[in-house]
Amino acid sequence: MIHTFPNGGVHPAEDKFAAGSSIKALPVPETVIIPLSQHIGAPAEPLVKKGDKVKTGQLIAKSKGFVSANIHSSVTGTVKKIDNEPDSSGYKRTSVVIETEDDQWEEGIDTGTSIKKNITAGPEDIITRTLDAGIVGLGGATFPSHIKLSVPKGKKAEILIINGVECEPCLTSDHRLMLEKGEELLVGVSLIMKALNVTRALIGIENNKPDAISHLSRLAQDYDGITVKTLKVKYPQGGEKQLIKALINREVPSGGLPIDVGTVVHNVGTAYAVYEAVQKNKPLIERVVTVTGKGVERPSNFLVRIGTPVKTLIEAAGGIPGNTGKIVNGGPMMGKALNNIEVPVNKGTSGILIIPAPEAARKPVVNCVRCAKCVSACPMGLEPHLLMPATEFKKWDLAEEEKILDCMECGSCSYICPSGRPLLDYIRLGKSTVSKIIRSRKQ
Amino acid sequence: MSDIVIYSIITLGAMGAAAAIILFLVAKKFNVVEDPRIDLVEEELPAANCGGCGLPGCRAFAEALVKADDISELKCPVSSSEAMAKISEILGKEIPEPEPLVAVVRCAGTPANRPRNNIYDGTPKCSVASALYTGESNCPYGCLGLGDCVEACRFDAIHMNHETGLPEVTDELCTACNACVVECPRNIIELRKKNKKDRKIYVACINEEKGGVARKSCKVACIGCGKCVKACKFDAITMENNLAYIDPVKCKLCRKCAPECPTNAILEINFPVRKQKAGAQAQE
Amino acid sequence: MDKLITVSPSPHVYGDDTVKKLMYGVIYALLPAFLVSVYFFGIGALIVTAISVVSCVMFEYLIQKYMMKTEPSVSDGSAAVTGVLLAMNLPTNIPWWIIVIGALVAIGVGKMSFGGLGNNPFNPALVGRVFLFISFPVQMTSWPEPIVSRLQYTDAATGATPLGVIKEGLAAGVPMSRLAEQIPGYLDLFIGHLHGSMGEISALALLAGGIYMIARKIITWHIPVSIFCTVFLFTGILWLINPYDNADPVFHLITGGLVLGAVFMATDYATSPMTPKGMWIYGTGIGVITVAIRVYGAYPEGISFAILIMNSFVPLINKYVKPNRFGEEVKNG
Structure with missing residues (x-):
């Protein structure tokens, strides 16, 4: 019996063109733009200044406050400037621009390829190493990982859940990582288990990746407490709350966190990064990024340095096809459309998707026919058809009452709507307004 | 036949009279005493219920006007000064000229x-x-x-x-x-x-980026060069975050600043066409 | 890149369904029932359907263009669906001008006066049908003889529906066992060899259409199944209590407009609830009212009224019956 979450969800075309191409390391780019805010929380504070020489893996910005993350240089070279550079939204954020000269790694970092299985670090060491290495949730949320590794007082973690679902269509970076770095990943999972002091870990993988399931299941036999679970394909199963529901049938309460039901969820990419940080002393300066799309010549999975311009990746995959309509940072359901391909890859970039022009256009908007498809598609049990007009006509009380803040912005409602209504556009606006109202009420 | 007519007139008349008495009594009993000035004031207000005053609609604003002793803080951005003068007359309270x-x-x-x-x-x-x-x-x-x-x-x-x-x-x-x-x-x-004849001079840009960056992307961006600040004789122009701002209160509409702007970011509207001489002077 | 790229908020892919596709899906689902009635009623079925569809589409076009001054959207097929459904609810020997009046009421009053597609609280086709039923009771209740009147239109020989036969018979004190001889056998009833409105005769063809719509995810199963279950249970209880004065539940299920109503009319998007729970309440209500009208009311048939009555409860159901909110009731285990 393979499980999935019970309510809602949609089945967009999978289009995983890059699933068969193995991870290829891209050459170190000529310049990198490293934003100081690649995570949720306060931007890091720069430790370098213009003209400084930095080495690969050197700490260049220190986390500021509890919810923040360290930033390391991903190349060896000279700091050209610390300035405002556009991020994927076009708005400018403080970034460190480094001109590459060489690729000399900071001392103490093990750049070898041998797998270190032997765990010597204690729970505290693991958390400290994760904090030092600037690891954030690599599934896309970019929440600083060390916070999720330290269980708050009064709460207890029972089960660790590892997210290998990759429910976003087109993206394959996690899939390839599970296939090619399975052993390292499992060591990483064991490390997170040790840090959290749990004895059980479940790796959830959707059944459209049978090779990854069998590969990891075989390897997991050597690791105590780690089980691979097959899940039925359904978007958005990679959502934390949906994954917990699908795997262990627990519902995270509205407004709550996974720890409220005794679990912690980490992405497979994060587990691998924890392995590298603890066992190899290597900070988070590179990640796997899928470059794909219908017109792309060579859909690929690249191992790229953080700060590499998106353009470089697209060129390595065969360049921008002539009929390109949209370039998306991330997957087709939750990714952000780019208006500039000079922007850098950051810690949260899981893929670059190129959508051909005919498919880039939205459907014309017609009247809501009240078909209730959005209600049945919503994985959070909300009523998008109600939330959209609530936002449109500024009925913030109604929106709050109808739990607009529970929306996880998965886009299932907009996807399914036969009238082409931009439900999520409005709900997102309503969410930010309602949370502003709630915040001002508390003050 | 005539019976029917008579009976219907009597019944309907009696029902009507009963209803009238009940209505009269109810109206007496539940009568809400309201300051009649509220209605008078409301009549003078624009009835657009725009919320520009910060209150939910014109009626609420009228109530506030009647209630408050000092109404100088209550402002209806929409009403003409004549209307406000009338209101001040009705209420016998001073309203400053907005x-x-x-x-x-x-x-x-x-x-x-x-x-x-x-x-x-x-x-x-x-x-x-x-x-x-x-x-x-x-x-x-x-x-x-x-x-x-x-x-x-x-x-x-x-x-x-x-x-x-x-x-x-x-x-x-x-x-x-x-x-x-x-x-x-x-x-x-x-x-x-x-201003008179709807004339205005203002910086039609709020870009705070550095000059080079701003100019590269937009032909009419304020690049923060500061030429206008120097040209202004009334200290009306300030420069903050690479952006010039003309204070509308201090500005005397002398038009000295606009020709100085290298990117034409300062707009002059509803002025007579500038004479060639003025332009030439500015360039010197 | 010479062209500008597009930017929009996520998601960047969309499902295949459009309103147009869904509406045409409903029309395809009605095809089997249409073909069956063409087989039994011949040209009458063709004439009635054609007039109904053309006048519905025409009225929608005219109203949108000249009264609402908006871009006509008749190509989305919703007016055509109303037209076909209205035709399905009419006897095939009905004069053409009555159909045109019905179409005007259905589209003009039932749909466009509320603002058009998606805003109507009542099923437009049913508004049209009930209007005609009350205004022209004679023409609306004289059903042509199947098969023999294939080549006749308004001059066809007529007869009563099985439900009408039973209603009148029971009112006259004739026991159920004698009445059963006057109505066609269950197989005939199921296939559609009986007196009745054009689209309601063949339960088999209608069910086939319903299964197609459920498979294509045009509708969900909740509403039809809840109506069938309620009608079956309610009439079953009555029949068990008194089999002499009550028709059996199977008879109730396959006669009259029950299948047509449950599958095609009650499931109309705009006029049915949004959540499965709400759909159960709605379907149960329709079932109870239908049986109540059939057994205790003045009319032999009650599904149209039942659906319209429950339509008026839909806003209330939508307000109070909410979907299962994720994380609201924490069930841990």
Whole structure:
């Protein structure tokens, strides 16, 4: 019996063109733009200044406050400037621009390829190493990982859940990582288990990746407490709350966190990064990024340095096809459309998707026919058809009452709507307004 | 036959009389004593219920006016000064003469001045687009041209010019109710002092980027060069964050600053055409 | 890149369904029932359907263009669906001008006066049908003889529906066992060899259409199944209590407009609830009212009224019956 979450969800075309191409390391780019805010929380504070020489893996910005993350240089070279550079939204954020000269790694970092299985670090060491290495949730949320590794007082973690679902269509970076770095990943999972002091870990993988399931299941036999679970394909199963529901049938309460039901969820990419940080002393300066799309010549999975311009990746995959309509940072359901391909890859970039022009256009908007498809598609049990007009006509009380803040912005409602209504556009606006109202009420 | 007529008249008449008595008694019993001045004041108000005063509608504002002892803090941005004078007469309270204001759009980023680098295909609302990205012009400060301000205006005073992609204010209709100012996610619209013949001089840009960056992307951006500050004899122009600002109260409309601006970011509106001499002088 | 790229908020892919596709899906689902009635009623079925569809589409076009001053959207197929459904609810020997009046009421009053597609609280086709039923009771209740009147239109020989036969018979004190001889056998009833409105005769063809719509995810199963269950249970209880004065539940299920109503009319998007729970309440209500009208009311048939009555409860159901909110009731285990 393979499980999935019970309510809602949609089945967009999978289009995983890059699933068969193995991870290829891209050459170190000529310049990198490293934003100081690649995570949720306060931007890091720069430790370098213009003209400084930095080495690969050197700490260049220190986390500021509890919810923040360290930033390391991903190349060896000279700091050209610390300035405002556009991020994927076009708005400018403080970034460190480094001109590459060489690729000399900071001392103490093990750049070898041998797998270190032997765990010597204690729970505290693991958390400290994760904090030092600037690891954030690599599934896309970019929440600083060390916070999720330290269980708050009064709460207890029972089960660790590892997210290998990759429910976003087109993206394959996690899939390839599970296939090619399975052993390292499992060591990483064991490390997170040790840090959290749990004895059980479940790796959830959707059944459209049978090779990854069998590969990891075989390897997991050597690791105590780690089980691979097959899940039925359904978007958005990679959502934390949906994954917990699908795997262990627990519902995270509205407004709550996974720890409220005794679990912690980490992405497979994060587990691998924890392995590298603890066992190899290597900070988070590179990640796997899928470059794909219908017109792309060579859909690929690249191992790229953080700060590499998106353009470089697209060129390595065969360049921008002539009929390109949209370039998306991330997957087709939750990714952000780019208006500039000079922007850098950051810690949260899981893929670059190129959508051909005919498919880039939205459907014309017609009247809501009240078909209730959005209600049945919503994985959070909300009523998008109600939330959209609530936002449109500024009925913030109604929106709050109808739990607009529970929306996880998965886009299932907009996807399914036969009238082409931009439900999520409005709900997102309503969410930010309602949370502003709630915040001002508390003050 | 006549019986029926008589009976119906009697019954209907009796029912009518009974209902009238009941209504009369109820009206007496539940009569709400209201200051009659509230109605009088409300009649003078514009009845647009725009909320520009900060209260929910004109009735609430009228109540507040009647209730408050000092009404100098209560301002209806929409009412004419005559109307306010009348109200002050009704209430016997002093109302200070308000300074007439008008909404001004501080962006000139037309497609010609600032080429578009993408096509926006989402919900046509500035608030949605602004939360997503910098907009079609890729200017993080510029007008998105999707018309949230037009929707917010209850007086039909602001319209989208589809050629320039920018909103335009009809000064005669603008009541300075502040609705568009609040609605604009980029804070481009400002209420400025209304001058004679609707003349105005203002910096039509709020870009705080460094000069080079601003100029590269937009032909009419304020680059923060400071020439206008030097040209102004009334200390009306200030420079902050690479951006010049003309204080509408201090500005004497002398027009010295506009020709100085290398990017033509200072707009002069409703002035007579500048004589050749004035231009030549400025260039010297 | 010479062209500008597009930017929009996520998601960047969309499902295949459009309103147009869904509406045409409903029309395809009605095809089997239409073909069956063409087989039994011949040209009458063709004439009635054609007039109904053409006048519905025409009225929608005219109203949108000249009264609402909007871009006509008749190509989305919703007016055509109303037209076909209205035709399905009419006897095939009905004069053409009555159909045109019905179409005007259905589209003009039932749909466009509320603002058009998606805003109507009542099923437009049913508004049209009930209007005609009350205004022209004679023409609306004289059903042509199947098969023999294939080549006749308004001059066809007529007869009563099985439900009408039973209603009148029971009112006259004739026991159920004698009445059963006057109505066609169950197989005939199921296939559609009986007196009745054009589209309601063949339960088999209608069910086939319903299964197609459920498979294509045009509708969900909740509403039809809840109506069938309620009608079956309610009439079953009555029949068990008194089999002499009550028809059996199977008879109730396959006669009259029950299948047509449950599958095609009650499931109309705009006029049915949004959540499965709400759909159960709605379907149960329709079932109870239908049986109540059939057994205790003045009319032999009650599904149209039942659906319209429950339509008026839909806003209330939508307000109080909410979907299962994720994380609201924490069930841990």
